Amino acid sequence: MGAATVPPQKILNLQLGWPSPRLCARQGLLDGAQAALAGGNDMSPILLYGPHQGHPPLRESLAHWLTDVYEPTAGSVTPDRLCITNGASGNLANILLKFTDPSYTRNVFMVEPTYFLACPIFEDCGFSGKLRGVPEDASDGIDLDYLRRQLELAEIGARASCERRGVADEPIAKRGPNYSHIYKYVVYCVPTYSNPSGCTYTLRLRERLVALAREYDALVVSDDVYDFLSWPEDPASERDAVTKPPPRLVDIDRSMPGCMELGNCVSNGSFSKIVGPGVRVGWSECTAAFATQLSEVGSSSSGGAPSHLASTLVDLMLRSQWLQRHISDTLIPIYKERYYALISSIKSQLIPQGYVIEAKNIASDASLSSAGGFFTYLRLPRGLPSAKVLAAIALKEHALRIAFGHMFIVAGDRGSLQRAEEPQGFARCIRLCWAWHEVEGIKEAIERLAAVTADVQARVQRGEDIGAGASIGIR
Numbered sequence: 291m292g293a294a295t296v297p298p299q300k301i302l303n304l305q306l307g308w309p310s311p312r313l314c315a316r317q318g319l320l321d322g323a324q325a326a327l328a329g330g331n332d333m334s335p336i337l338l339y340g341p342h343q344g345h346p347p348l349r350e351s352l353a354h355w356l357t358d359v360y361e362p363t364a365g366s367v368t369p370d371r372l373c374i375t376n377g378a379s380g381n382l383a384n385i386l387l388k389f390t391d392p393s394y395t396r397n398v399f400m401v402e403p404t405y406f407l408a409c410p411i412f413e414d415c416g417f418s419g420k421l422r423g424v425p426e427d428a429s430d431g432i433d434l435d436y437l438r439r440q441l442e443l444a445e446i447g448a449r450a451s452c453e454r455r456g457v458a459d460e461p462i463a464k465r466g467p468n469y470s471h472i473y474k475y476v477v478y479c480v481p482t483y484s485n486p487s488g489c490t491y492t493l494r495l496r497e498r499l500v501a502l503a504r505e506y507d508a509l510v511v512s513d514d515v516y517d518f519l520s521w522p523e524d525p526a527s528e529r530d531a532v533t534k535p536p537p538r539l540v541d542i543d544r545s546m547p548g549c550m551e552l553g554n555c556v557s558n559g560s561f562s563k564i565v566g567p568g569v570r571v572g573w574s575e576c577t578a579a580f581a582t583q584l585s586e587v588g589s590s591s592s593g594g595a596p597s598h599l600a601s602t603l604v605d606l607m608l609r610s611q612w613l614q615r616h617i618s619d620t621l622i623p624i625y626k627e628r629y630y631a632l633i634s635s636i637k638s639q640l641i642p643q644g645y646v647i648e649a650k651n652i653a654s655d656a657s658l659s660s661a662g663g664f665f666t667y668l669r670l671p672r673g674l675p676s677a678k679v680l681a682a683i684a685l686k687e688h689a690l691r692i693a694f695g696h697m698f699i700v701a702g703d704r705g706s707l708q709r710a711e712e713p714q715g716f717a718r719c720i721r722l723c724w725a726w727h728e729v730e731g732i733k734e735a736i737e738r739l740a741a742v743t744a745d746v747q748a749r750v751q752r753g754e755d756i757g758a759g760a761s762i763g764i765r
């Protein structure tokens with residue numbers, strides 16, 4: 291017999307932005323499926339092609355629920371403002387297909403650090419080389435002065451290019467009755483409990499962003515996928531804390547005078563984080579005109595509403611209040627407990643090592659003290675190599691997966707890479723997710739992170755070249 295070998299450690303994964311399987315809405319789906327499919331011959335509406343804008347009962351129950359959750363000052367959410375989708379990812383592609391034309395739409399501005407999996411969606415829709423990062427800033431959420439300067443420059447460039455070529459400044463590929471409006475710009479952001487930074491933008495920032503979008507004919511696509519998972523930031527102030535984030539961008543666009551018929555903001559919602567990603571049902575909320583046109587995207591004209599059968603199950607979950615109870619009685623208590631455990635471990639083990647919590651969950655213009663979503667975001671201690679190197683060592687030597695700053699660079703934008711690699715750039719940040727592991731796994735993962743950090747700090751002090759040989763893939 292050979293020498294006893296140490297069993298390999300099970301990998302702990304604080305990178306994965308997935309809900310633990312036990313939190314997915316299995317029972318609600320099962321009940322819904324039984325009720326929905328028990329209708330004998332009367333099931334044709336749910337087993338055939340769905341209306342392009344989505345299952346009407348879901349648009350109705352969703353409108354009620356969104357009204358309850360967001361309490362929009364401009365009035366109730368109405369079904370004509372909603373278009374059912376197959377989730378936020380697929381819907382982003384559909385929005386781009388219907389309302390942008392890479393021959394005319396000058397740039398896509400992505401708030402950085404960015405949700406990196408959105409980049410290939412933009413690239414698939416023709417925007418390779420046209421993606422630009424816009425830095426988050428510490429006060430309000432986004433550096434809007436930077437965005438304004440970039441918009442001005444892009445406008446000047448676009449006009450000069452048309453003059454040089456002697457062509458009109460208008461869409462080339464997408465014209466005619468199927469495309470009533472092609473936007474000049476897209477701004478992509480996650481304004482509440484952002485992925486990856488945890489940032490929540492202030493009301494002031496949101497209002498200024500909507501005004502800027504109107505000024506430059508930009509469409510703001512707001513991934514509002516974490517809005518429903520919200521709790522007090524501080525366990526001690528549990529009872530008095532205000533946990534409602536500022537209004538959505540789409541609500542601000544609706545309530546600010548001068549909203550154009552198609553609007554300048556679309557809320558990209560999803561049931562992935564509250565039912566389960568496999569359900570593939572989401573929604574767009576936007577003006578009624580935008581919703582109608584989005585529902586006529588080619589794939590829905592041919593195939594009917596996306597995720598039609600699954601959307602009937604989600605409707606039944608909303609109607610019976612099953613989903614609302616699942617969120618308030620299961621998801622929020624469990625995620626909240628994990629969040630508190632994670633933050634407490636970070637405070638006791640990582641802060642003394644020099645880590646800083648960067649997640650800006652507190653909107654500075656309101657008495658808001660909420661946390662939520664799936665992620666927190668840390669800056670590495672001084673003297674450590676980049677987060678990418680730390681992540682590679684953590685995975686190889688400590689069986690720990692963490693998401694690192696280089697993942698969140700806007701694809702193809704050299705400026706974004708440069709900003710990431712500046713001394714105070716986000717290449718020195720990591721994103722940690724509390725949605726996948728239970729409390730015990732989270733605590734152990736932070737112990738491993740503290741161990742790998744201490745190990746790397748010691749190697750740096752000894753003058754070892756630790757960057758060499760430490761590599762890890764971005765995806």
Ligand SMILES: Cc1ncc(COP(=O)(O)O)c(C=O)c1O
Nearest residue numbers: 307377378379405485513560562
């Ligand atoms: C910001 C953001 N947008 C979109 C998605 C994907 O949403 P969906 O599953 O609805 O496609 C995620 C999932 O991690 C996300 O974090």
